[in-house]
Amino acid sequence: MTTLSRRLIWLALLLGLGLLAWRVIAWRADDERVPALPPPAQAALAPPEPGPASAPLPELSAAADAPASEPARAAFLKPPPDVMRLQRDIQFAISSNEPGKAGKAAQLIRRCQTLDQTRERLKAGGLKLDDITKTRLTALLDMEAPACQAVDAASRAQLVPLLRRSLAEGDKGAAASLMSELGSNLDLVAEPDLVPALRRDAWACDRLSQIKLAQLARRYPQLLTPNEVGVLREWERAGGVRLVESMQKAASAPIPEAVLSRMMERFKPPADADPAEVARLSAEIQSRCPVAAKPAS
Secondary structure, X not given: OOHHHHHHHHHHHHHHHHHHHHHHHHHHHHOOOOOOOOHHHHOXXXXXXXXXXXXXXXXXXXXXXXXXXXXXXXXXXXXXXXXXXXXXXXXXXXXXXXXXXXXXXXXXXXXXXXXXXXXXXXXXXXXXXXXXXXXXXXXXXXXXXXXXXXXXXXXXXXXXXXXXXXXXXXXXXXXXXXXXXXXXXXXXXXXXXXXXXXXXXXXXXXXXXXXXXXXXXXXXOOOOOHHHHHHHHHHHHHHHHHHHHHHHHHOOOOOOHHHHHXXXXXXXXXXXXXXXXXXXXXXXXXXXXXXXXOOOO
């Protein structure tokens, strides 16, 4: 393996860790049912602050930094979190017809799945992390573990039915999540509502839906119009450009031009796409996006 190949693999691992960190942090912000992290663990996935190499790792136990004031001390003495809350919420959603419950329960199950997979990859050495980052990430996963371990197999087995309910209720992102969960078992004939919902969410600037719709468009060339395919490839191209720029900044040697050309070749719009219409559709979609989600021009 060449030195450049090793650098690219190393950079890809770093970018994967950054995505993992963002997702875990986003999950915590979205779900208030999990107790808040102690201050040292809140930065578990953030890059360590510059400082002496011998600086000790902050203690994660509450007793190490117990506050002196009575109100603050009382907060540390509160009962342990209700680890069965997730299981009860999921069971309630399964038996309830209330709109929105199915989607929320599916999110909880998928969240636990991802945390479990991350834990297994850490144990197996599949994540190449420095000791400090590994310790902090492990601490964060340990805090989540009891609630996820309480979600039984019968509840987890309801993920696909819950996602189908969520899709039928019109939840944004449900189609992309269902496609991810079905994987190679996806049958578009058996899931007639998936592509229309995926297309709707992609055009509403849901990034995962755009990725999944682009995957389907490559598998089924007649699924979308040439102009729609051109829009999706423009988003892929913009994301590829940002990734390459990040890799070039981090690498000590530039990425060969031939490699860049091969990477960008797949992002060309179809030959029969109308560039003006592709630009119009792309601008229309961008108008629905948060500023941070818009592709580079």
